[in-house]
Amino acid sequence: MITVAHGTRRRGGPLVAMGLTARAGRRLGVPAATSFIELSRPFFDQVLRQEFAAPPVIVPLLLSGGVHLGNDIPETIRTVGGPAILAPALGPHPLLAEVLVRRLLGSGAKPDEPVVLAAAGSSQPAGLADLETAGRLLQGRWSGRVRIATVTGLGPSLAGQVEAARSEGRVTVAPYLLAPGFFAERITHLAFHCGADRVTDVLGVEQLIAELIARRYRWALNTQQQLPAAG
Incomplete structure (x- = not known):
């Protein structure tokens, strides 16, 4: 392999x-x-x-x-x-949604609080479609509303989605990323700049x-x- x-x-x-x-x-x-x-x-x-x-x-x-x-x-x-x-x-896959729930709970997020699932983004419609499916899979395991966002390419902006979620409670941004790197740092910076209350760890090992x-x-x-x- x-x-x-x-x-x-x-x-x-x-x-x-x-x-x-x-x-x-x-x-x-x-x-x-x-x-x-x-x-x-x-x-x-x-x-x-x-x-x-x-x-x-x-x-x-x-x-x-x-x-x-x-x-x-x-x-x-x-x-x-x-x-x-x-x-x-x-992805998308239910096992990834399960890991995201673990990261959310580990960050201190409550299941009834809003979440923004943030990805690097893609110029390809298939990439956005997969992110939308990932959002639905996470929503099936999380009682608070789940929104998706991207920092490049197609998809809703992180700033707009965090702003929309703030009226529903403390906002947690969950990076839809396997590993730390440029996009994880960018998502974290933008999330706090836009008013998010917390950012989870990447999916990791x-x-x-x-x-x-x-x-x-x-x-x-x-x-x-x-x-x-x-x-």
């Missing part, structure tokens, strides 16, 4: 991807390597150039669809790596997410949707 995360210059970000990959690999009982699209090493294309006894299963550590999943990762596989088997993004990675691996291996090498 090869996981592929976006990458970040912040030191803690790659450690989350590596920790999740190691846990998922142990659950599956298979060799597991972590890679990154950019900013962090080893890069995805470098890992794909290694010799494999069988086509590797690629599990994107991404919470929704978008440019990376729709274009960048498949193109890299076709150009330098294939053949390989590509799994879907981790969580056993439920390792289980989700393992499920994505098994699904991809069973469906065998193999991408060929270029040519």
Whole structure:
């Protein structure tokens, strides 16, 4: 199994991807390597150039669809790596909603208080659709109103959603991010600037997410949707 995360210059970000990959690999009982699209090493294309006894299963550590999943990762596989088997993004999924609830409660949020689920954002409609689904999944586990927001691309603004939620009680912003990095810092800064009362931790190295990675691996291996090498 090869996981592929976006990458970040912040030191803690790659450690989350590596920790999740190691846990998922142990659950599956298979060799597991972590890679990154950019900013962090080893890069995805470098890992794909290694010799494999069988086509590797690629599990994107991404919470929704978008440019990376729709274009960048498949193109890299076709150009330098294939053949390989590509799994879907981790989210949206009920296990991620469960981890979000844990982060909310851990931050001191009460179940009847409003929440803004904040993502980095995408220019692709599929990314926004996935975030909307993630919001509905969280709403099914949280009695206070859940709104979604993005800091780039398509979707409602974080400032507008925090302002709308303030009339309903103390507002908690939940970053819809796996790891610390630029967007986690930006969401935290904007949230407090806009009047949010608290911001939760990112999802992080969580056993439920390792289980989700393992499920994505098994699904991809069973469906065998193999991408060929270029040519």
